Amino acid sequence: MSLGLSQKELAEKAGIHPQSVGKMERGQTTRLKQKPKSGLAHALGISVEYLDAVCQGRTVEEIAVLKFCPQCWVPGTSPDPMWTTPRSKHCFACGSKLQDRCSGCHEPIASLKFRFCPYCGKSYKGGGSE
Template identity: 50%
Template sequence: MHISEDDKLPLSGETLAEYVRRRRAAFGMSQAELAQRAGMHLQSVGKIELGKTTRLNSKSLAGLSKALQVLAQYLEAVSKGVPIAAIQQLKICPRCWIPGIYPSNKILLIQM
């Protein structure tokens, strides 16, 4: 299954609950599968999707980012209600990045 980059972006006005639910559905995952892949408790995923949790700790942020195959910045922005327009084009400094390792914020150069 191929998911375009545009499908990964949060929609305008989308809440964290709606975004996580939509991304999970795009992969055909159950909440239990998402929880397992993200290294979270099932109840935590349920609370996020019900809108009872709107802040993510660093572990949840990293786990959801990996499991849903989206940038952690997208999850942070949608949880704060911030538009994503400024994060749409990312470039990686090739001299700073080691292949096989997920690029950190320090080596991502954001084009605005």
């Protein structure tokens, strides 16, 4: 997947130092702190979990988008594997439409480790920022 970004552009979009991008490309960085990791995942349009798996050299199952059921998902837990299959559009348990974007700012869901969108602060399960 080519985004056509230079190291400098990617670094700016991710909020990290350009030298860090170069070190990652050369394989000199295998661990990232949460803030740069989230920024990089956002800049690349991928989930933090996907980025973690790639950095650790684990096999990654193809997941089109990180999705969850707004009725059944418990904040802080991993999404049910049935929700993340590319063809899934509705929850298999309750029939609710699955969410793949924040309802506040419409950014893709970057991680379900937390209850709130890291970009606008809105709760993924409804309600506003708290």
